[in-house]
Amino acid sequence: SQQGEEDPQALSIQEGENATMNCSYKTSINNLQWYRQNSGRGLVHLILIRSNEREKHSGRLRVTLDTSKKSSSLLITASRAADTASYFCATEGGSNYKLTFGKGTLLTVNP
Amino acid sequence: NAGVTQTPKFQVLKTGQSMTLQCAQDMNHNSMYWYRQDPGMGLRLIYYSASEGTTDKGEVPNGYNVSRLNKREFSLRLESAAPSQTSVYFCASSDRGSTGELFFGEGSRLTVL
Numbered sequence: 001s002q003q004g005e006e007d008p009q010a011l012s013i014q015e016g017e018n019a020t021m022n023c024s025y026k027t028s029i030n031n032l033q034w035y036r037q038n039s040g041r042g043l044v045h046l047i048l049i050r051s052n053e054r055e056k057h058s059g060r061l062r063v064t065l066d067t068s069k070k071s072s073s074l075l076i077t078a079s080r081a082a083d084t085a086s087y088f089c090a091t092e093g094g095s096n097y098k099l100t101f102g103k104g105t106l107l108t109v110n111p
Numbered sequence: 112n113a114g115v116t117q118t119p120k121f122q123v124l125k126t127g128q129s130m131t132l133q134c135a136q137d138m139n140h141n142s143m144y145w146y147r148q149d150p151g152m153g154l155r156l157i158y159y160s161a162s163e164g165t166t167d168k169g170e171v172p173n174g175y176n177v178s179r180l181n182k183r184e185f186s187l188r189l190e191s192a193a194p195s196q197t198s199v200y201f202c203a204s205s206d207r208g209s210t211g212e213l214f215f216g217e218g219s220r221l222t223v224l
Contacts, residue, residue, distance in 0.1 A: 042115075042216055043201070045213060045214070048211065088153065098144075098156060101155075103151065104153055
């Protein structure tokens with residue numbers, strides 16, 4: 001069964017606006033990762049946040065992690081049409097290095 | 112640097128036929144994975160190989176077999192394809208002990224009639 005669940009399932013915004021996606025998970029984790037998938041392509045890693053971290057930045061991306069609520073958020077600032085893609089959170093727990101993915105959020109950025 | 116290469120990119124099978132999806136990575140990664148992606152289901156792990164010589168079942172292993180041929184290659188075999196195995200298959204690799212980031216191939220789209 002899926003560990004992470006993204007919310008919302010779909011999000012449509014205008015270019016220049018910020019986009020926020022949320023991920024909730026069920027069991028304890030070592031780290032949480034966010035991936036992007038352009039239509040018809042493979043997934044690309046965006047950012048990783050470890051369980052002892054609360055916030056992380058990478059360019060226009062900001063990720064937060066609240067382990068007490070078992071949730072994470074991905075904020076994309078000043079969005080561009082090229083940010084249109086599906087975004088997935090993935091959690092890793094235990095020592096087996098397996099990643100469990102959520103069902104994704106489809107982000108559409110309108111020019 | 113090719114990264115993760117999957118073949119074939121597209122395949123149509125009839126029910127009961129067999130086929131093997133090939134995956135190779137050139138990043139010297141220890142771990143390799145096979146996922147399937149279905150509409151509305153996200154990615155589900157089929158099998159993974161934590162290191163050369165080991166393989167383990169993931170969430171949805173039934174109907175599949177895998178072979179970790181060497182450190183570079185990890186193949187996925189469908190012995191008797193079923194329509195329920197119509198999906199997009201992704202191979203990925205990672206460097207255990209490092210960031211844990213997965214590097215994905217471009218996917219193999221399989222249709223079983």
